[in-house]
Structure formats: structure tokens, C-alpha cells
Amino acid sequence: xxxxxxxxxxxxxxxxxxxxxxxxxxxxxxxxxxxxxxxxxxxxxxxxxxxxxxxxxxxxxxxxxxxxxxxxxxxxxxxxxxxxxxxxxxxxxxxxxxxxxxxxxxxxxxxxxxxxxxxxxxxxxxxxxxxxxxxxxxxxxxxxxxxxxxxxxxxxxxxxxxxxxxxxxxxxxxxxxxxxxxxxxxxxxxxxxxxxxxxxxxxxxxxxxxxxxxxxxxxxxxxxxxxxxxxxxxxxxxxxxxxxxxxxxxxxxxxxxxxxxxxxxxxxxxxxxxxxxxxxxxxxxxxxxxxxxxxxxxxxxxxxxxxxxxxxxxxxxxxxxxxxxxxxxxxxxxxxxxxxxxxxxxxxxxxxxxxxxxxxxxxxxxxxxxxxxxxxxxxxxxxxxxxxxxxxxxxxxxxxxxxxxxxxxxxxxx
Amino acid sequence: xxxxxxxxxxxxxxxxxxxxxxxxxxxxxxxxxxxxxxxxxxxxxxxxxxxxxxxxxxxxxxxxxxxxxxxxxxxxxxxxxxxxxxxxxxxxxxxxxxxxxxxxxxxxxxxxxxxxxxxxxxxxxxxxxxxxxxxxxxxxxxxxxxxxxxxxxxxxxxxxxxxxxxxxxxxxxxxxxxxxxxxxxxxxxxxxxxxxxxxxxxxxxxxxxxxxxxxxxxxxxxxxxxxxxxxxxxxxxxxxxxxxxxxxxxxxxxxxxxxxxxxxxxxxxxxxxxxxxxxxxxxxxxxxxxxxxxxxxxxxxxxxxxxxxxxxxxxxxxxxxxxxxxxxxxxxxxxxxxxxxxxxxxxxxxxxxxxxxxxxxxxxxxxxxxxxxxxxxxxxxxxxxxxxxxxxxxxxxxxxxxxxxxxxxxxxxx
Numbered sequence: 101x102x103x104x105x106x107x108x109x110x111x112x113x114x115x116x117x118x119x120x121x122x123x124x125x126x127x128x129x130x131x132x133x134x135x136x137x138x139x140x141x142x143x144x145x146x147x148x149x150x151x152x153x154x155x156x157x158x159x160x161x162x163x164x165x166x167x168x169x170x171x172x173x174x175x176x177x178x179x180x181x182x183x184x185x186x187x188x189x190x191x192x193x194x195x196x197x198x199x200x201x202x203x204x205x206x207x208x209x210x211x212x213x214x215x216x217x218x219x220x221x222x223x224x225x226x227x228x229x230x231x232x233x234x235x236x237x238x239x240x241x242x243x244x245x246x247x248x249x250x251x252x253x254x255x256x257x258x259x260x261x262x263x264x265x266x267x268x269x270x271x272x273x274x275x276x277x278x279x280x281x282x283x284x285x286x287x288x289x290x291x292x293x294x295x296x297x298x299x300x301x302x303x304x305x306x307x308x309x310x311x312x313x314x315x316x317x318x319x320x321x322x323x324x325x326x327x328x329x330x331x332x333x334x335x336x337x338x339x340x341x342x343x344x345x346x347x348x349x350x351x352x353x354x355x356x357x358x359x360x361x362x363x364x365x366x367x368x369x370x371x372x373x374x375x376x377x378x379x380x381x382x383x384x385x386x387x388x389x390x391x392x393x394x395x396x397x398x399x400x401x402x403x404x405x406x407x408x409x410x411x412x413x414x415x416x417x418x419x420x421x422x423x424x425x426x427x428x429x430x431x432x433x434x435x436x437x438x439x440x441x442x443x444x445x446x447x448x449x450x451x452x453x454x455x456x457x458x459x460x461x462x463x464x465x466x467x468x469x470x471x472x473x474x475x476x477x478x479x480x481x482x483x484x485x486x487x488x489x490x491x492x493x494x495x496x497x498x499x500x501x502x503x504x505x506x507x508x509x510x511x512x513x514x
Numbered sequence: 515x516x517x518x519x520x521x522x523x524x525x526x527x528x529x530x531x532x533x534x535x536x537x538x539x540x541x542x543x544x545x546x547x548x549x550x551x552x553x554x555x556x557x558x559x560x561x562x563x564x565x566x567x568x569x570x571x572x573x574x575x576x577x578x579x580x581x582x583x584x585x586x587x588x589x590x591x592x593x594x595x596x597x598x599x600x601x602x603x604x605x606x607x608x609x610x611x612x613x614x615x616x617x618x619x620x621x622x623x624x625x626x627x628x629x630x631x632x633x634x635x636x637x638x639x640x641x642x643x644x645x646x647x648x649x650x651x652x653x654x655x656x657x658x659x660x661x662x663x664x665x666x667x668x669x670x671x672x673x674x675x676x677x678x679x680x681x682x683x684x685x686x687x688x689x690x691x692x693x694x695x696x697x698x699x700x701x702x703x704x705x706x707x708x709x710x711x712x713x714x715x716x717x718x719x720x721x722x723x724x725x726x727x728x729x730x731x732x733x734x735x736x737x738x739x740x741x742x743x744x745x746x747x748x749x750x751x752x753x754x755x756x757x758x759x760x761x762x763x764x765x766x767x768x769x770x771x772x773x774x775x776x777x778x779x780x781x782x783x784x785x786x787x788x789x790x791x792x793x794x795x796x797x798x799x800x801x802x803x804x805x806x807x808x809x810x811x812x813x814x815x816x817x818x819x820x821x822x823x824x825x826x827x828x829x830x831x832x833x834x835x836x837x838x839x840x841x842x843x844x845x846x847x848x849x850x851x852x853x854x855x856x857x858x859x860x861x862x863x864x865x866x867x868x869x870x871x872x873x874x875x876x877x878x879x880x881x882x883x884x885x886x887x888x889x890x891x892x893x894x895x896x897x898x899x900x901x902x903x904x905x906x907x908x909x910x911x912x913x914x915x916x917x918x919x920x921x922x923x924x925x926x927x928x
Contacts, residue, residue, distance in 0.1 A: 111727050111736070113550045115540030116695070119533055122555065126529030136527045138562070139555035141536065148552070155569070171704040172726045173714065205879075206899050213704050231903060233704075252728060254906065313530055375817075381803025382796025385817045389795025392871055392904055400823040403789075403799045403815035405808075409857065413814070443823065457806055490806055 101272040104160040105139040106152045108167035112141050121166045133274030149180045167251030169234040171213040187223040199233045227263045231255050278332050279324040284349040285503045289314050299338050316492045317499035347512050358502045359387040365509045366397035374443030375401040376435040379453040383498040427452050436474035447475045449501040455493045473504045515686040518574040519553040520566045522581035526555050535580045547688030558582050563594045581665030583648040585627040601637040613647045645672045692746045693738040698763040699917040703728050713752050730906045731913035761926045772916045773801040779923045780811035788857030789815040790849040793867040797912040841866050850888035861889045863915040869907045883911050887918045
């Protein structure tokens, strides 16, 4: 089965928006055994949409169009498709009900343009969009499928996950590839490759694909093979071996966040967590709270960005700041240790560093960051040397702190 | 002048790599008055390259191809282009010298495949690549230009910046498009469209394009026209009118974040900010700290996620929590007012709500969020009714809180 994507929007062509929709769809379809063979990014004009659709339908079985479904005048996908497939618009009662309740539940007035969002091409199947007012549409023509979904990423993902993908895999039976993806924190891809080169060679000689998918602070390893007991077993064994070799770095399988992994352990231990953050500015708290149910193990944080609050709120001794500087093992240790008491928690993560791009010095260049985890039995600290990029430094600090906590909780020392 | 992009690589189609090259090229070309009118992401096969090139050359003046220039077997762009343009490969002495010194200076052995990187199509102009071993190539055919550059982002940027862009703008005198982009917070695109429909109609009848670019909590409006004093003036006037009609929502032009806008005002006023966050879990602090130099106006935060910390740290009265619940105007007001004192700041933003997906009740469904801003002269509160999605609720809470603060700082009441 061949799938082609058409991403509509001038904002993509002039680079105001990066086309993350296409990469997400490519990933998700690959997991379902479908291959994206082409992606066209086009202007939001009728001519461009018609031309792209003609070409895509001449080659592919399934065409997924993203974007151009909003209520405003510059969104012309729906009207163009209606003409293209020789049908007409008609108010869909169910969609109108959904749009109406969408506005009512938010206490907002509904406009004529919003009512028009319930007007849909007669010949299209509606793909419901619980998260927004523009539903997706599906046209079935001569054994080929054209799907039009919103361009807003979380609405697009929702529509595809709740109905779009199922429709495709039902209509075009695929052989799902077998795959497992594991996550590692705190080790770069070339270092992983070096540590597991023998495992990788063994997999390659058995037609098993291993992909390294790096993002700041995290590397995902994806193992893929055709469905086949023997090869699947080889993947299972390889993953067990990677986990055994790299326990410091391996933290989860599939899409589990590090904050989720840590949360599950804390909950199991009936332990409570807090953070005292300086350079990470609440990012660790934020990562933890993103997980639903985190109130079961997370009490809160002190974001002591200024030295004034480090002293007054967190009770760091002024002499430690004077003698060693705010970015020091002494200060970060006091922050975590005092945090345990002030926040009344079992574990506390603290951070203090030079996130950059300014504030560096020869002794403490930009990217120098101290992290501490204080627990009931031990206190561990780590000095990190990240790079120049502020946002990346903050993200890496949060992930490193969470992984230090994970290792303390699981008593992993190497 | 029309430019089309062809991005080559299976890794882009299966979503292992996000196509940031295309968005960078789109931005840079727009700045130079050239418009990217189409981008095709294709597989690295000869058939796909030839087909994409045929189509692109039938429409565009300039085609920029990225990727597929590496030394390994799966990189076939160079050989395909050599065939396509009926020429042949020949070692380029200057490029060979560069490749040789590239390996020598890194103390690495040079392989036959690396020597072959200096073999280039006879009819092509070489675009030097000081940062790597694969140079760019430029073919000039019947007034049209085909450029092939490496896919590695920093090499591609280097080749384009040092020679590619100059070649294009020298050959095709461009007229820069005029465009302005403004940002609004707290109002959906359909409501903006409704409030400015007369302005929009006036622009459309003058060939001025207005695009709505929504993301959670923020809508960007992009106005574009051909360079022309009269039309540019119409855009300037339209933007002034939008700002006058929607001062509550308009917060910046170009790519300014709301946290940056608020930071600039605080700094100008020599005022200090803190936050006391429950449901937003440090997200507001995080947004503020992402801005470099935020220590000039941001002291820190209390993330009082648990009721225990709301009482013990933030000094919320237990009776307020018992009588009204943690998600209430009373509690959120005490949080912000007490936060001003505890954090010793002029302004304090506080949040308390049901981020979801669990924890909702008939009176306080998921998405019910109270936000308060306390300043030296006034205290304002707002009850928000967002949706079901936890991450989105947290993001919207942060943006709404920052915009409430902005309005208080600028004394905008409607």
C-alpha cells in the first residue's frame, strides 16, 4: 500500500511553520506497515490542490491531505475537494450538534462561520474531531482513498488516531512490521553504537533493522523486522542485552516519558517528590505535572531563580553563595537537602547552572550545570557540561535530574 | 521568480528526520524576495528524482534539491543528475584538493569513495562546501537553474549562504514581498475573523493576502502584498486598526513570545515578577525563564501542587480550601496576593484548576481553571473553561496568565 501526503499551507512553504505533521504521519504509518512514498507541500490555492491531488492519485492508494480546514476565508480545502469530487456541501446534523456543544461548553457564542464548519461534502464520510470544530473527511473513489484532516497538529493526531488509521488498515490489509523501541537518557548515539556494535552486527546479518533516533538528551533505538517468530525473538534478546549493558541510560520502552517512569516508581514506593530549581526554572516540575495523576507523588517546587529566594525561601547559607557561587556543588546540595524538609518530601531534585547564552565565565562557562538529588539515604550530585543553547541546556538539565532520581530509586550505581 | 524544493530521503518520509531544511530555505528565500511555491519530499530512487525534477522544471524557475550527496551507496543524486542532464563525471582538481586536505587535517584515512566525491558532472558549476566533502552543483538550462546541495543541515546552509543564494538573486532580479505578522492571545481565529471582517474584505479587494495561523492559545495573522507603497500602507493601516480593536488580545509583531513581551515591560518598569502555580505546575515560570536575561525581573515561584503546600508554604487559609475547594476564586486570589509578599515581588500570577483528564466534577469539569494576577494596585481573576486535553490546558493557562499580566502592566481594560 502506497500513501502520499499533501500538506497545504503557505506558512509551511515560507518556513513559518515546520512540517511536523508529515513526519508524525510518516512515523505512525510506518508502524502500521504502510509506507509514505511522497509528500507534497503546496500553496493554499485551488489550482495547487487540484494539481497535487491529480498527481498523487495517479500513483498512490491513499492520499492524506492536512491543513486548510479552518473557518476563515484563507482555508479552501473543503470547498476545493467538494468541487473536485463533484459533490455538494450539506449541513451534517451530528457535526452541527458537536460544534454547538463545543461552543456552549466553553461559554462562547457561535458564529455563522462556525455553523458552516458543519457543512460537509455529501459524498464524504465524516471523521469526527472531538478536539476542534473542523472534522476530517474521507472520500472513497475507485478503490482509492482521499482523506482530509485538520492542520492543527493535535487535532490532526486525534482524528487520525481515533478513526483515520483504522479506516486505512481495515481497507488495505497490511502486514504490521514487528517493532520495539527503547529509550536511553544521558548517552550519545555514537557512544551507544560503540557499546553495542556486536549486537548491531548480529541483528543486521538477520535482516533486522536498527535505527537511532536522537533528540536532546534522549536517544531512541528502534528495532524492526518482518513478523516472524525467530527474528522477533532475536530482537527481544538484543533488547535484554542492551538493558543489561546500559542500565544507567536505559529507562523505558515505547513512548514512556522519563517523568512517567519516575512517577510510577514513586507511586509504588508511596514516596513523595519535590524540586528546588534555579537554572531549570520549573522545567522539572513541569515535566512531572504533565503526567496525569502526578498529585499522587508530587507535592510541589520552589523555583528559586534569584539568590534572594535561595537564601530567604530555601535557607541556603549566604556564605555558601559568597564562597562558592550560586552555581556550585555546595549550593545545589543545600538546595536539595533543605528542599526535602521545606517541601516535606522524601526525594528532592535541585539545579543550579549557567543556562546561557550570557553569564558564563572562564571557570564556569555557559552550559555548566550542577544537579543534586537528595533522598532518605543518600545525596548525589553531578556537574554537567552541556552546550551553548539555552533551551537545550534547560531540557537536558531536567532529563538528567530525572534520570539521576530514577537511578537512586532503583539503586542503579553503574 | 518561482522556486521549488525537492528534499530527497526515505528518513524524511518515514518521519525519522523532520524536514527543517525546507523551512529554513523557505524563510531565507522569502527574505530575498523569492517564493517557494512547492516542496516535494521524495524517496532516494532514480525514478522518483527524475519524476520530481520533470514536474518541478515544468513550473519553476529555480529548483533546489537537498540530500543524497553522501559517499555511500544509497546516495544517488549526483549520478542521477549527471544522466538527466546528459553529461558525465570528471574529477575536479580543486575539489579533490579540498577533500584530501579535509581528511589530512582530521588525521583520517581517505577511501576510494571519498576520492569519488570529487568526481562532478562536467556541465555543472561547483558550489564549494568548506564544511564537508560533498560540494553542491549547479546546472543552468534554458534560463532555468537546478541546484543540488547536501542534506546535512549545516553543510546545506553553508553552501547556500556562501554561493547558492547569491547566484539566484544575481540571475533573477527579485522583488521582495512585503509582509507583516502579528500575534494575538486569548481569541480564536473565527472570532478574530468576525471582528475584522470589514478590514479583511478591504484587504482582499486590494490583492492583499491575510492568513490565520493558529496554535494553542495563540493566533498569528500574516499580511502579505507585492512591494508597493500603496498596498504596504494599507497593511500598516489595517494592523493599526486591528491593534485598536483588539488590544486585549494583540501582544506583539513578528516572532516575539508573550513571555518576552511581558519581560520587556517588567524590565522597563523595574518591576519584579513571581508565580504561585498549582495546575500549571511551573509552566509559567518555565516560559519566563526560557527568555535569556529573565533574572532581571523574575525572582522565582512556588509550585504548590498539593493542598499541604498551598497551606504551609503559600499560607492559603485551610477554611478557603474547605469551603470553596482548591479550584476557586478565593484560593487562587490568596495564592497570588500572598505570593507577592512571600516572593517579595511586585506582580504575582497564580493558577489553580482541573487540568484533566481526571479530577473533574459536574460543577468543575475538566478544563475549569482559575487564574489570578495580583499587582501593586489591583487584583484580577479569571475563570477559564478550556478543553479536555491536559497538555493543552496547561499551555493555555500559562499564556492566559501572561496575557492578563500584560494587560495589567499596560492598563488595558478591554
